[in-house]
Amino acid sequence: MSYKSQIRDSEMNMLLEKVAGKNYSKYLSEMNLVNIKGFKDQVIKFHFPVTAIIGPNGGGKTTVLGAAACAYKETKPGKYFPKCGKYDDSMQNWKISYKMIDKNISAKIEIERTAVFSNYKWTRDKLLSRNTLSFGVSRTIPATERRELKTFANGKFVMPHEKITKIKENVCDYVGKILNKDITDFSIIESAGNEKKNVLSGKTKQGYHYTEFHFGAGESSIIRMITEIEKCEDNSLILIEEIENGLHPLAVRRLVEYLINVSLRKRVQVLFTTHSNEALKPLPDQAIWVCNNGEISQGKLTIESLWALTGDIHAEMLIYVEDIFAQRWIEAVLSSDKSLIAGAIEVYAMEGDGKAVKTSKGRNEDPGAKYHSLCYINGDSDQKESEEQKIYRLPGEMPEPYVFLSVKERFDDISSKLTLALHQDINQQGFVKQVLEEVWRETYDKHTLFSSVAIRLGYMQEETVRSAFLHIWCDLYKDEKEKIYNNIMRNFAHEFDTHKTN
Template sequence: MNAGNRFRSEIRHGTIQELAGKVAKESYGQYLRKLTLAKVRGFSNIEVSFDFPVTAVVGPNGGGKSTILGAAGLPYSSVPPSRFFAKSGKYDDSMQNWSIEYQLIEKGLNRKLPVLRTASFKRLKWNRTAVDRRVLIFGVERTVPASERQNLRRAVGSAFEAVRETCLPDHVIDQAEKVLAKPLAGFRQLFLDDIDRLSIFSGVTALGDGYSEFHFGAGEASVIRIIAEVEAAEENSLILIEEIENGLHPVATQRMVEYLIDVAHRRKCQVVFTTHSNDALAPLPPEAIWAALGDRVIQGKLDVRSLRAITGQVEADVVVFVEDQFARDLVATALRRDGGVELDMIEIHAMSGAAVAKNATLHHNSIPTTWQPALCFLDGDQGELADEDKQIHLLPGNSDPERTVLDDICSNLDELAAKLTLSLRLPLDRQQQVVSVIRTRRTTNRDVHLIFQQIGEDLGFLSAHDVAHAFLALWANEFPEPTKMIVDLIRQAQQRGRPTPASA
C-alpha cells in the first residue's frame, strides 16, 4: 500500500470489479479483446490484452504508445490506416511485412467465439478484413487554441454568424462540470458549416456576458468537445485519445479518466488512451495499464517517473525496483542507516506488485546500452519469483515487509516501547497506550498493509506515513542484520558495474 498516495477515486471498487468481470466473461456486443504486434516498428510478437474497458498506455518518447493506440483502431473499417500508419514513399520501406493480429468480440458475427482478424502491410498497401464499429479519435490537435486553427478563421470577425446554434444538452453540461469544476450553464455549440463537421463553443460569464471558444482555455474546450461527442456516440463505441492530460490540470486529468470509466459502465464503451501522467493512471486498476518500452511491453500500475529508470535513461549508479511504497521506504531506510552509500546515486522505484517489479528489472538489465545495474527486492513471500543470478532478490522475512517489521518490533516491544513512543513524537507518558494499541491492532488486523494507518488513527490521527517511518527507523537500528543484507547487495552491484544482460 502506498501510504503517500492521497488520491481517492469516486469510482466505487465494486464498479471496477464489475467492469473487469464483464471483460473476462466477454459480455460485450463489440470489444477489442487482444492484439498481437507480430511485426510493427520496434515490436515483434508482442501481445497486448485489454482486460479492462479503459486502458492507458504509458511509456517514454518513442516507446510505442501511439503504435499501440493506432493498432487498436486498425481492425475497424471507420479508421483509415493512414491515420496512424502513413507511408511516405521510399522513406518508409521498413513498413513492408508489418502485421497485427486481433481477437475481437463481435456478437453480430459470432455470438459464441472470438472473431480473429489480421491487418498486414504488403505490396505497398494495408490489407485487412475490417469490421464495422463506431470509433471516435481525439488527437493532440484537439488542444490547439481556437485562435491558432486555420479552419476556424471563418468564425473571426464582427460579421460572423453561425450556420446553426444548439444548447449543450443538460447531461453533457453535467458531465463536463464534474471534470472542469465550473458552471457551464448557457454554453452552446456553434456550427460553421451545413454538415456539422466544424464547430466552436460559446459560454456565458457569471455576469451574463457571452464569449466564444477563442477565449476558452484549450483544455477546457477539449474536455467539452470530447464529452459532447462521447455522449452522442452509440453503445459499444471505441474511443481513442492521444495524451489525455494535454491542457488539463492534474485533478481535471483524474476526473477525466473517472468520467471515461463511468462511460464504460453506462454505455458499454471501450477506451484506449496514451499518457505521460501519473494522474491519469490513478483511478485505474493495474490490469488497465500498459507500458510501451520500444520493443516490449509491461502490464501493471507503475510510476511514470520510473519509465526512465526502466529504460536506463538515468544517471544513478544502481536502480532498485520494489513492489510498493513501503518496500521502497524500507530500502531507503536501510541505506540511510548504513551511511556508506551515496543516496543520490541510488534510484529506488515502487512498482505495483511483484511481477511488474521483476519485469522492470529484467528489461533494464537486458538493454545493451544501459551501463548501471538494476536490482529487484520482492516481498519475502515471493520466493517462487526470486532469481539471484538475474538480480531478483527477496526482502527480509517470509511475508509482507510490513508484517516482518511489525513482528520484529513486537518480539521485544516492552523494551523498545520508549524508543518507539519518542520516534512517534509522542510524550513518554503515553508509552503504555502505544504498547496497548500496537498489540490490539496486531491481534485484530486482517490486512497488514493497513496496520500503520490503523495504529495512527488509534493514537490520535497520526499519519500512516509517520507511523510507518517510526517503525522502520527503529527496526533498522535494532535489527541491523536484515538491513545489512540489503545494503550489501546494493553495494556489490555498485562496485561490479552492470551485470550480464538478463532475458525476460
C-alpha cells in the same frame, strides 16, 4: 493524502467480471502485434474496458492505439500509419491479429481477424463495424490556430438565434465535475454553411459573453470531447492520445473516472496513452500496459519507475524492488549511512517481482550501461535468489506484517521512541500499544496494517507510520539491516568508494 476514487470498488469489480465473462455486444478482447514497427509478437489483452498505454517517447504508445483502431472498418489504417513512398519501406509485411466480440456476428465465439500490409497496401479480412471516436493531440490546439474556426474570427460575425444551442445538461454536469467549473450558460454556435463547423461560447458570472477564442485549450477540448462521447452509440470504441494534454493533474484523474463511468453506462471501450501518474490512479493494474524497447507488459508503474525501466535516470547505483514498501525499507537501510551522497543510490518500485528481476537483469546485461544494478525481492516472492545475477531476498515473508510484528514484539523496549515517531504525546504509550494490538488482531489484509494504524491514531498519514516502523526496525535488528546494506555495498564497491562524502 491517499487517493480515493469516485468509482466504487464494486463497480470496478463488476467491469472486470463483465470483460471476463465476455458480456459485451462488441469488444476488442485481445490484440497481437505480430510484426509492426519495433514490435514482434507482443500480445495485449484488454481485461478492463478502460485501458492506459504508457511508455517513453518513441516507445510505441500511438502504435498500439492505431493498431486497435484498425480492427474496425470505420478507421482507415492510413490515419495512424501513413506511407510516405519509398521512404517507408519498413512497413512491408506488417501484421496485426485480433480477437473480438461481436454478438451480431457470433453470439458465443470470439471472432478472429487480421490486418496485413503487403504489396504496398493494407489488407483487412472481413472487416467488422464499430462506432469509433478518435481524439488526437490536435484537440488542444488553441482556437486561434485552428483553420476551421477562422470564419468565426470576424468582428462583424452574427449568427441567427436558431444556430445557437445550449450545451446539453448532462454534458454540463460531467464537464463541471472534471473541470470544477459551471458551464450551464455555455452554448454552441454553428456555422451557417456547415453544421459540423462550430465554435463554443461561454458566459461570465457578470453576464458577459466570450467565445472559444478566449477559452483555455484544455477547457475547450474537454467540452468537445464530453459532448461527442455523450452522444456516441453504446459499445463504441474511444481512442484518446495523451489524455493529460492541457489539463490540471486533478482534472486528468477526474477525466479517467468519467471514462470509467461512461463504460458502466454505455458499455464503451476506451484506450488512451499518457505520461501522467494521475491518469493511472483510478485504474486497476490489469488496465495498464507499458510499451518500451519493443516489448509490451501489463501492470501499474509510476512514471518515475518507468524512467528507471528505460534507463532515463541519473543515479550511479540502482536498486529495483517489488513495491513501494520494499522501496521505503531499502531507503531506510541506506539512510543510516550518513556518508552517502544523497541521490547516489536510487531505489525504484517496479510493482511486481518479475518486473523488478527482469529490469535489473536487462540493465546488467546491457554493455552500454555505465552503472549496473541489483534487485531485492520480497520474502514471499517466487523468484529465485542469485548472487551471480545480484538478486537478493528481503527478510521474512510478506514484508508489511514481518516489519510490523517485529517492531510490535519489542514494543516495551522502544515504546517511548515509537510513540514519539508516531507523533503522539510521550504519555500515550499505552494507547499506542493498544492500537497496535487491535490493528494486528483485526486486520485481514496485512498490506493495510500501517494505513489502519494511521486511521486509528487520527489524522495521520500512512507514510509517517510506515517510516516510523522501518527506521525503528533498522535500529532493533542491526544484523539483518547490515546484511541488506552489505549486499548493496559489496556489489557497488567501486562506485561506493567514489561517492562517499568527504
